[in-house]
Amino acid sequence: MYIEANMEEIERQKFNRELNISWVDENLPKADNAIILKHYFSSLVVYGIVLLFIWFNPFFSKMLAYPLKVTFNYFYLYYMFGAPIIYICFRPKSLWRSHNLEIMRYFHRILTHRPKLKTMSVEEIKNELDFYLPKYYEKQSLILIFIKVFFGTQMLSIAYSNIHSCIISSTAVYNDIKACFSQILPSDFIQYKTFILDYREFIYSQCIIILYTIDVSIFTFGYFTELSIFKNKIRTVETTPAGLFFCLACYAPFFNATNSFLGWNHNDHAAAFSDPNSPVTWIFRICALFFLVIYVSASAALGTKGSNLTNRGTVSRFPYSVVRHPAYITKVMFWFLTTVPLFIVHFSAEGFSWKQYLSNLILTFAAFICLASIYYFRALTEERHLIKDPDYQDYVKKVKYRFIPHVI
Numbered sequence: 587m588y589i590e591a592n593m594e595e596i597e598r599q600k601f602n603r604e605l606n607i608s609w610v611d612e613n614l615p616k617a618d619n620a621i622i623l624k625h626y627f628s629s630l631v632v633y634g635i636v637l638l639f640i641w642f643n644p645f646f647s648k649m650l651a652y653p654l655k656v657t658f659n660y661f662y663l664y665y666m667f668g669a670p671i672i673y674i675c676f677r678p679k680s681l682w683r684s685h686n687l688e689i690m691r692y693f694h695r696i697l698t699h700r701p702k703l704k705t706m707s708v709e710e711i712k713n714e715l716d717f718y719l720p721k722y723y724e725k726q727s728l729i730l731i732f733i734k735v736f737f738g739t740q741m742l743s744i745a746y747s748n749i750h751s752c753i754i755s756s757t758a759v760y761n762d763i764k765a766c767f768s769q770i771l772p773s774d775f776i777q778y779k780t781f782i783l784d785y786r787e788f789i790y791s792q793c794i795i796i797l798y799t800i801d802v803s804i805f806t807f808g809y810f811t812e813l814s815i816f817k818n819k820i821r822t823v824e825t826t827p828a829g830l831f832f833c834l835a836c837y838a839p840f841f842n843a844t845n846s847f848l849g850w851n852h853n854d855h856a857a858a859f860s861d862p863n864s865p866v867t868w869i870f871r872i873c874a875l876f877f878l879v880i881y882v883s884a885s886a887a888l889g890t891k892g893s894n895l896t897n898r899g900t901v902s903r904f905p906y907s908v909v910r911h912p913a914y915i916t917k918v919m920f921w922f923l924t925t926v927p928l929f930i931v932h933f934s935a936e937g938f939s940w941k942q943y944l945s946n947l948i949l950t951f952a953a954f955i956c957l958a959s960i961y962y963f964r965a966l967t968e969e970r971h972l973i974k975d976p977d978y979q980d981y982v983k984k985v986k987y988r989f990i991p992h993v994i
Contacts, residue, residue, distance in 0.1 A: 598976045605974060607683065607726045608812075608819040616677035625684040626670060632686045636735050637662050645839060649743050680814075685727040692724040726823045729830075733823065733895050738809030740837060741802045748799040752792060759788060787855075787862060790871055794854055797878050801885045808892035816890040817899065821975065824895040829967035833894050835960050844960070848953035852921055858930035867927055874923035877916040880905055884913040900977040902984070908991055910969070910982070914961045915989040921957070925950065965989075 602609040617625075640646045640658055647655075673681070701714045720728055782789065812819055824830065834840045845851075854874075858866040884905050891898040905912035929947055931938070965988055972978040988994060 594976060601974065601976055606821045607685070607723060607730075607823070608680070608821055610679045610683060614679050614682055616679060617673065617681040618677075621681050621684070621687075622670075622673045622677070625681045625687050626673065628684065628686040628690040629669070630666065632689055632731060633662055633665060636731070639735070640739065646739055649838075650739060651743070651746055654742060654746055680819075685730055688724055688727040689731065692720055692728070725825050729825050729895070730820060730823050733893070734809050737837070737894055738806065741806040741809060744802045745799055745806055748795050748802070752795050752799065755788070755792065755795075759785070786868070790875070791855075793875055794878065797875075797882045801882045804885045804888065805892045805894075808888070808890060808898075811890065818890040820893075820896045820898055822897045822971065824967070824971045826967065826971070828963075829895065829971055832960055832964040832967050836964065844957070848956050849949055850953040850957055851950075852925060853928070854924050856924055856927040858927040859932055866930060870923050870927050874920050877919040877923065881913055881916040881920065884916065895971075897972055897975055897978070900972075900975065900981045902981055907985065910985050910988050911965045914965055918958050918961055922954065925954065 637658055640650065641655060696718050699717065701717075706714065808818060824833070835844050855862070856867075858864045858870065861867065885892055887903050887906055888901055891901060909915065928950070929943070931943070933940075969978075969982075969988075973982065
């Protein structure tokens with residue numbers, strides 16, 4: 587038993603030394619003035635390029651509301667004038683493994699290199715081309731900054747637009763709701779029931795918006811913070827083409843292209859028999875909300891560690907104590923339950939066509955299977971990345987199923 591525990595500790599130390607990009611040797615001294623200056627000016631350059639990208643790239647410029655883009659300007663100014671004070675006062679050891687400094691070193695290395703291709707053999711040219719490829723830590727740092735910018739700005743934009751939408755829609759019906767509640771006695775449960783029935787469509791919409799807002803807010807915090815006090819330091823970053831592809835395929839603008847290619851049209855408000863008041867419609871909607879709540883609880887379980895394509899440490903609390911990928915299966919189930927009502931129709935209705943119905947059913951089902959497959963392979967590539975971590979290896983031994991307990 588002692589030998590087994592000792593071997594596990596050796597594996598963890600090896601993982602930290604060779605793969606963990608945030609691991610800092612305790613024997614290292616605090617950051618000196620030289621490394622502080624190198625990290626600070628490297629960060630100014632990297633963040634400056636990111637800021638220009640946010641303002642002038644068509645996708646980000648259109649996606650981000652003007653107040654958010656201005657906020658990034660203030661953050662840059664805060665870093666410019668506030669970071670030196672923090673670095674000099676605390677001299678964090680983590681600066682010895684600066685991601686931004688590593689990025690600048692990579693570009694300095696390839697831009698200052700002057701190969702003599704004319705006098706080289708084929709083998710030497712091949713080795714020369716390999717020289718331009720980023721090394722392990724360089725690749726991790728490059729993709730890490732991409733992840734923070736690409737996903738962080740998207741999550742922030744969605745959170746902002748959802749909160750804005752929630753406030754606008756709530757304001758529109760505020761007076762009506764206030765008037766209704768002023769006429770309802772505290773013990774009059776029949777009136778409460780009537781109120782819920784009258785505003786059930788509004789309540790359903792707000793529940794979806796609020797749940798998604800909680801989800802993206804958690805991930806927004808995760809993308810823009812990486813501190814020891816939050817226990818969300820990034821250990822490793824997914825850098826394989828397959829891992830990047832299956833994750834990016836689930837987010838705009840790639841998700842829009844995926845939907846167009848598959849012909850997938852999803853509607854959270856799909857109604858059975860084309861009747862939003864049908865009991866069947868609301869059975870499906872309540873079940874869909876149940877899965878959406880579990881989906882958001884998975885994000886809440888991640889807490890400060892929430893982010894894509896990164897390993898910030900293993901989480902094993904509910905719902906991750908039940909299956910390894912609760913967010914993926916519940917999101918797919920939410921889509922399924924809000925799509926099925928489209929095909930619950932009156933077959934005897936005037937103008938109904940079996941040919942068109944079956945055609946739409948087959949195409950939608952095929953698109954759904956393809957979309958679910960993307961999430962399946964996303965889970966596989968995610969595990970292939972995380973399994974290098976001894977902590978995740980222990981987690982896999984305890985939680986044996988990926989999606990459905992005792993099934994798969």
